[in-house]
Amino acid sequence: MTETTTQAGENSVFSLVRQENGIAHLIMDVPGETMNTLKAEFSEQVTEMLKEIKDDSSITGVVIVSGKADSFVAGADINMLASCTTAEEATTLSRQGQMVFDQMEKFPKPIIAAINGPCLGGGLELAMACHARICSDSPKTALGVPEVQLGLLPGGGGTQRLPKLVGIQKSLDMMLTGKQLRAKQALKAGLVDDVVPNTILVATAEKLALAGKVKAKQLKRSLMDKLLEGNSFGRKVVFDQASKSVLAKTKGNYPAPLKIIDCVRTGAENSPAMGYQVEADHFGHLVMTPESEQLRNLFFATTEMKKEDGVEGVAPEKVAKAGVLGGGLMGGGIAFVTATKAKVPVRVKDIAHNGINAALKYSFDLLNKKVKRRFMRHSEMQKQMSAITGTLDYSGFNDTDIVVEAVFEDLSLKQKMVADVEQHCKPETIFASNTSSLPIGQIAEKAERPENVIGLHYFSPVDKMPLAEIIAHEKTSDQTISTTVAFAKKQGKTPIVVKDKAGFFVNRILAPYMNEAARMLLAGEPIEKLDKALVKFGFPVGPMQLLDEVGIDIGAKISPILTAELGERFTAPEAFDRLINDGRLGKKSNKGFYLYGKAAKKGKKQVDETIYGLLGITPSGSLTEQEIAKRSVYMMLNEAMRCLGEGVVRNARDGDIGAIFGIGFPPFLGGPFRYIDKVGAVNIVNQLNQWAQQHGDRYKPCQALVDMAEQGTTCY
Numbered sequence: 266m267t268e269t270t271t272q273a274g275e276n277s278v279f280s281l282v283r284q285e286n287g288i289a290h291l292i293m294d295v296p297g298e299t300m301n302t303l304k305a306e307f308s309e310q311v312t313e314m315l316k317e318i319k320d321d322s323s324i325t326g327v328v329i330v331s332g333k334a335d336s337f338v339a340g341a342d343i344n345m346l347a348s349c350t351t352a353e354e355a356t357t358l359s360r361q362g363q364m365v366f367d368q369m370e371k372f373p374k375p376i377i378a379a380i381n382g383p384c385l386g387g388g389l390e391l392a393m394a395c396h397a398r399i400c401s402d403s404p405k406t407a408l409g410v411p412e413v414q415l416g417l418l419p420g421g422g423g424t425q426r427l428p429k430l431v432g433i434q435k436s437l438d439m440m441l442t443g444k445q446l447r448a449k450q451a452l453k454a455g456l457v458d459d460v461v462p463n464t465i466l467v468a469t470a471e472k473l474a475l476a477g478k479v480k481a482k483q484l485k486r487s488l489m490d491k492l493l494e495g496n497s498f499g500r501k502v503v504f505d506q507a508s509k510s511v512l513a514k515t516k517g518n519y520p521a522p523l524k525i526i527d528c529v530r531t532g533a534e535n536s537p538a539m540g541y542q543v544e545a546d547h548f549g550h551l552v553m554t555p556e557s558e559q560l561r562n563l564f565f566a567t568t569e570m571k572k573e574d575g576v577e578g579v580a581p582e583k584v585a586k587a588g589v590l591g592g593g594l595m596g597g598g599i600a601f602v603t604a605t606k607a608k609v610p611v612r613v614k615d616i617a618h619n620g621i622n623a624a625l626k627y628s629f630d631l632l633n634k635k636v637k638r639r640f641m642r643h644s645e646m647q648k649q650m651s652a653i654t655g656t657l658d659y660s661g662f663n664d665t666d667i668v669v670e671a672v673f674e675d676l677s678l679k680q681k682m683v684a685d686v687e688q689h690c691k692p693e694t695i696f697a698s699n700t701s702s703l704p705i706g707q708i709a710e711k712a713e714r715p716e717n718v719i720g721l722h723y724f725s726p727v728d729k730m731p732l733a734e735i736i737a738h739e740k741t742s743d744q745t746i747s748t749t750v751a752f753a754k755k756q757g758k759t760p761i762v763v764k765d766k767a768g769f770f771v772n773r774i775l776a777p778y779m780n781e782a783a784r785m786l787l788a789g790e791p792i793e794k795l796d797k798a799l800v801k802f803g804f805p806v807g808p809m810q811l812l813d814e815v816g817i818d819i820g821a822k823i824s825p826i827l828t829a830e831l832g833e834r835f836t837a838p839e840a841f842d843r844l845i846n847d848g849r850l851g852k853k854s855n856k857g858f859y860l861y862g863k864a865a866k867k868g869k870k871q872v873d874e875t876i877y878g879l880l881g882i883t884p885s886g887s888l889t890e891q892e893i894a895k896r897s898v899y900m901m902l903n904e905a906m907r908c909l910g911e912g913v914v915r916n917a918r919d920g921d922i923g924a925i926f927g928i929g930f931p932p933f934l935g936g937p938f939r940y941i942d943k944v945g946a947v948n949i950v951n952q953l954n955q956w957a958q959q960h961g962d963r964y965k966p967c968q969a970l971v972d973m974a975e976q977g978t979t980c981y
């Protein structure tokens with residue numbers, strides 16, 4: 266029963282609700298916001314509340330709880346951080362947060378955090394400053410410190426408290442990756458004290474508070490962990506190893522991870538006080554870095570896109586059942602995300618039993634891995650598997666709301682699929698093609714209901730790649746666009762709506778980049794040097810390795826389509842035909858630019874040197890790594906700008922998201938358009954013109970880029 270309620274002021278974020286049993290609920294509820302985030306001005310309010318609680322002898326303990334139904338606290342307000350103009354300002358914010366949390370930690374009455382839903386960044390730091398944490402077993406509950414994904418570090422004492430709770434190695438793993446723990450994982454790690462159903466969450470927290478001062482849980486460490494973390498020699502090994510693997514992964518492109526390690530090291534080797542100081546200083550510095558700025562932009566862009574329907578003012582129709590045509594790698598992946606992420610039952614049609622089996626196996630393998638790791642119950646796996654069924658004919662397709670085709674890249678076959686779906690499904694069933702290169706307008710050419718035909722281009726592997734391109738042709742209806750966008754979002758994708766032009770956006774900007782790398786190879790640049798140069802630039806893999814992964818033949822198939830519609834600059838070097846004639850299709854054929862199968866030595870990627878003879882070149886290499894990266898990347902930037910000029914992408918933001926999520930364009934650079942703004946259109950135009958004079962027309966800057974350079978405008 267509630268006794269009295271106090272608020273820290275009008276429009277207050279915190280309210281104190283006293284219970285008859287002596288426990289007070291400190292409820293956080295930021296007015297007008299979907300999710301609680303921490304802002305500078307709250308420090309004073311919390312301090313006021315804590316004073317009131319301390320002075321009120323009728324209160325014996327506190328439960329901190331969120332006033333939002335499904336979330337605890339999503340961290341510090343990223344907008345607030347983005348508006349900092351100096352490192353000192355951001356350091357002060359960090360110091361303020363640290364001091365409030367310090368007050369809580371030292372508070373004489375027990376404070377228990379009752380967590381339901383996301384508890385991230387500063388939210389987890391707040392919870393860690395409490396004397397104990399209970400969380401709900403809701404699938405929405407997730408605890409983590411994702412600051413590194415924003416180019417930051419936990420600046421509210423997280424780098425000091427997390428290692429104490431979960432150990433140095435586990436805390437580094439969490440802080441360096443930003444990974445979030447589900448309730449059970451958090452319990453196992455020692456991050457929370459108990460996991461209970463949400464219905465008894467607050468009652469359980471109250472009970473703990475009633476028991477009086479909570480003793481900090483002793484960290485359970487294995488013998489190995491004790492050896493490594495319990496003395497400075499062992500810790501040196503841990504920190505050195507962490508730094509080494511960070512550098513191997515980031516190539517020095519991301520400053521935050523090394524700063525995180527430094528904070529933890531300082532806290533462990535010197536004193537917590539110094540640890541906090543270093544944390545605040547590094548935090549201030551990181552907030553002002555261009556890397557963090559770009560990563561924050563990425564957060565704002567994706568958050569904005571979550572709210573968009575694809576067509577303003579047109580609400581999506583519900584998709585209650587889906588069909589997939591073709592049970593190959595793509596079809597299997599699409600069925601998986603439909604059944605497990607979108608939670609929509611899906612029927613897979615293939616021409617052979619093998620195809621259906623392959624699609625089912627795709628999902629089975631992924632789910633089984635989860636069961637083995639105990640992330641999922643076997644019964645849940647069975648439930649999800651039962652949402653995927655297979656057929657050799659169109660039985661069970663008559664009530665599908667959307668059918669995604671993932672058959673061979675063959676226009677007449679795809680047109681036949683359209684006719685089949687029109688014959689066997691409802692008049693309003695959407696036909697979505699997963700083509701990577703064929704114009705959607707042509708696929709819809711013979712359709713009775715072309716307004717239902719759309720492109721829905723996924724990236725491989727479908728379960729991992731976050732992007733989907735949605736391609737409307739001239740006659741696609743707004744309703745079809747809106748429903749398809751919503752469907753892709755439910756599948757966990759970030760969709761961008763692009764124009765129906767050859768290569769759409771992602772493959773179109775990728776092709777000139779890959780071609781340029783191929784030309785540099787034919788001019789004698791060694792394969793590993795090309796790959797290293799672009800990985801150093803920030804791509805996850807280099808262009809040669811990417812060709813091996815995707816399939817050298819796939820590139821060769823797309824290139825003539827792009828050349829026919831868009832021009833000579835898309836022509837792949839002829840010498841590459843020799844690779845295909847040699848059966849050298851990349852990884853899938855165990856033969857590519859690198860060695861695979863038995864020929865490959867374990868652990869290290871090795872170039873297949875015989876390829877040089879086949880291409881008639883002697884690898885020597887006169888370009889620097891920076892020159893290599895610049896040549897390839899500028900070709901991509903030029904094409905991206907051409908796409909923007911032609912309206913292939915609706916705006917620079919969509920293009921940046923497409924390039925980052927679809928190709929792995931370095932996120933810390935913010936995407937091709939943000940990068941153009943950073944380098945300056947004038948500089949890029951000058952460089953391209955210089956190359957055009959030296960090497961030929963394909964380098965010529967596009968009109969949109971020239972205009973921008975002349976007018977002094979920017980993409981954003």
Ligand SMILES: C[C@H](O)CC(=O)SCCNC(=O)CCNC(=O)[C@H](O)C(C)(C)COP(=O)(O)OP(=O)(O)OC[C@H]1O[C@@H](n2cnc3c(N)ncnc32)[C@H](O)[C@@H]1OP(=O)(O)O
Nearest residue numbers: 299300302339340341342343383386387411419420421568
């Ligand atoms: C000092 C500290 O150590 C520094 C920090 O804490 S930095 C911040 C660390 N926290 C994060 O990075 C978490 C960022 N947020 C997220 O990842 C996701 O929002 C989430 C997983 C919490 C929820 O995702 P989802 O349910 O899809 O909701 P989503 O649409 O993203 O967010 C809901 C709203 O909360 C806002 N929001 C969420 N986290 C926010 C944050 N940290 N700052 C500002 N706004 C935030 C979103 O902008 C959105 O606002 P809107 O309703 O006006 O559009």
